[in-house]
Amino acid sequence: MxxxxxxxxxxxxGITTAISARKFYPDKSVLVIKREEVGMIPCGIPYIFGTLGGVDDDILPVEKFLKPLGVEILTDEVTEIDPRGKLVRTKSGKEIRWEKLVIATGSKPAKPDFPGGELEGVYTVPKDYHYLKELRERVEEAQRVVIVGGGFIALEVGDEIRKLGKDVTLIVRSRLLRSSFDPEFSEMVEERLKERGIKVVYGQVERLLGDGKVEKVRLVDGTELPADLVILSVGYRPNVELAVKAGLKVTRYGIWTDEYMRTSHPDIFAVGDCVEHRDFFTGKPYPLMLASTATFEARIAGANLFKLQIVRENRRTIGVYSTHIAGLTLAAAGLTEEAAKKEGFEVIVGYGKGPDRHPAKFPDTSMVTVKLIFSRDRGAILGAQIAGGKSVGEMINILALAIQKRLTASELYTLQIATHPLLTASPVGYQILQAAEDALAKLRT
Structure with a gap:
């Protein structure tokens, strides 16, 4: 073949690359090889425990996306990439030749190596249908669930399991969502979680205890927490094994690519969690793993497979996040204030706060807090953080574009906006403009 x-x-x-390839090169044949018969929507996985009815409500409809476009799908596992022969070999014994190859192998959960990790009742959160089916069943049977980790997945899974009436404890080494938010936003979400009955314990796990099955989690300070089930959510690692075996350039952060997602082999591209990402401002590699980032990279790769059609001016990546935990929506883009100062930026911070409807008597109104971080030298935006209701999920996209285009506080202050009482904050008190105004006043002092 x-x-x-x-x-x-x-x-x-992978899906987005195939779609883009077909749309930009309709005369080219495209094959997608998927290892699992049933795929999961990654960002929806935490919600299989509560909001969704179960694992079957989070299935990724690969065929629905690809088959109408004429993309062929093969369920098999690639075991080897041969760059010289331009072919891949699969577990079932197939050899498939290609003109252009795209690696979109994603990531897998990191698993700490402290003692007791092999006990029954200890799980991670992979993107694996059958594994998640089993985990969902074990969660139903358990009463005391301990989650190790303070990132997005840990908090989202914990909040969803809490909805089942379970006793949930989060073990956090530092503070919640530290890499994406400054302390005041971490405090907001911690307060909200505690209001909902989730315990937050600060410390480092020494070992898991139990006779065949996990019964307790012991921390370095000697504290022991009872547990019927332990979920380890301490991050993910890029799936780079195929790339390493193929002799491609790989760093500790993933597969190296240029600005058009080409690897060290000119006809092999890579996108998503398996790729090394570089920070938009500093150029330093960092472990960013987001579906939104993967689709952005996939569109770049798909459009430029055979000729450069979409020019990418900056190959660096802006981390743009959003989550909804315990009724609170949190979103962030770019650098935190802590990270900006650590990198040596002299910063000015602006705040805006107010209801996201006007008047605030509408039943779905929520208070929104916006924090914007600007460089003092020219007032360029470096980062943004927002907390509030669901409107926050789209507000952060405005600010991500502002960061990408390097807008200044003055340009954001004069941003022209549409408002409506049922849909947005008042034009008098639009929080992004408030925060820009606050920063501008400080810049002029």
Missing amino acids: KYDVVVIGASAG
Whole structure:
């Protein structure tokens, strides 16, 4: 078999690459190879425990996206990439030739190596249908659930399990959502979680205890927490094994790519969690793993497979996040104030706060807090953080574009906006403009 384009992986990055390839090169044949018969929507996984009815409500409809476009799908596992022969070999014994290859193999959960990790009742949160089915059943049977981690997945899973009436404890080494938010936002979400009955314990796990099955979590300070089930949510690692075996350039952060997502082999591209990302401001590599980032990279790769059609001016990546935990929506883009200062930026911070409807008597009104971080030298925006209701989920996209285009506080202050009583904050008190105004006043002192 031979195809013009072969994509390894069928999650957000792989699917989007195939779609883009077909739309930009309709005369090219495209094959997507997926390892799992049933794929999951990664960002929806935490909600299988509460909001959704179960694992089957979070299935990724790969065929629905790809088959109408004429993309072929093969369920098999790629075991080897041969760059010289331009072919891949699969577990079932197939050899498939390609003109262009895209690696979209994603990531897998990191698993700490402290003692007791092999006990029954200890789980991670992978993107694996059958594994998650089992985990969902074990959660139903458990009463005391301990989650190790303070990131997005840990908090989202904990909040969803709490909805089942379970006793949930989070073990956090530092503070909640530290890499994406400054302390005041961490405090907001911690307060909200505690109001909902979730315990937050600060410390480091020494070992898991139990006779065959996990019964307790012991911390370094000697504290022991009873547990019927332990979920380890301490991050993910890029799936780079195929790339390493193929001799491609790989760093500790993932597969190296240029600004058009080409690897060290000119006809092999890579996108998504398996790729090394570089910070928009500093250029330093960092472990960013987001479906939104994967699809952005996939569109770049898909459009530029055979010729450069979409020019990418800056190959660096802006981390743009949003989550909804215990009724509170949190979103962030770019650098935190802490991170900006650590990198040596002299910063000015502006705040805006107010209801996201006007008048605030509408039943779905929520208070929104916006924090914007600007460089003092020219007033360029470096980062943004927002907390409030669901309107926050789109507000952060405005600020991500502002960061990408390097807008200043003055330009944000004069941003022209549409408002409506049922949909947005008042034009008099629009929080992004408030925060820009607050920063401008400080810049002029």
